[in-house]
Amino acid sequence: MTSSLAPVDALRALPYPLAMRALARLEAELGPEGVAALRYEYAFWARPSQRLPDPDEEWSTLVITGEYGTGKSWMAAHLFLREILSGRSTLPRIIAATRQAMPSVVKGASGLLRWLPPHVPHKWLPTTGHAGELTIAGREVKCYSADSPATMLGEGADLDYRDDIAKWAA
Secondary structure (H helix, E strand, O other), rough: OOOOHHHHHHHHHHOOOHHHHHHHHHHHHHHHHHHHHHHHHHHHHHOOOHHOOOOOOOOOOOOOOOOOOOHHHHHHHHHHHHHHHOOOOOOOEEEEOHHHHHHHHHHOOOOHHHHHHOOOOOEOOOOOOOOOEEEEEEEEEEEEEEEOOOHHHOOOEEEEOOOHHHHHHO
16 A cells, blocks of 8 residues: 655654654664754655656656645755756756746745755845846856746756746736
């Protein structure tokens, strides 16, 4: 039988004393820093429906769909960051529905920087450039808005994070 739970949900479903023993054992094996690092471990939090494509798998387009609150932005943020941090993407860009939406895509509740481990250097300037300037681990991430498509002319990318396409201007 396949579970629809993330490992963290399975841990939460345990009776409290058993969950505490499991966490204590993890802490004994990994140390407190190892348990704290689970905050940034995607596989610990992802439900089976949110599994990322295998890093060695060839893919050119991935469309993430679902109802509001199902973790689409969270999954997309982790995939985008994985591709940048692994070096597989050298020309990443973000396209938000509007220039005003870009700060939310970058720093919002499900934004990219919320899931970035603290040791990874980054810089975000929301008021400069086309729709802001973002650097992650020394890699420049171009930031654009779909309501101003002319700003993207001539720009190439090897990885797009296209946020909230339903709200893009027709």
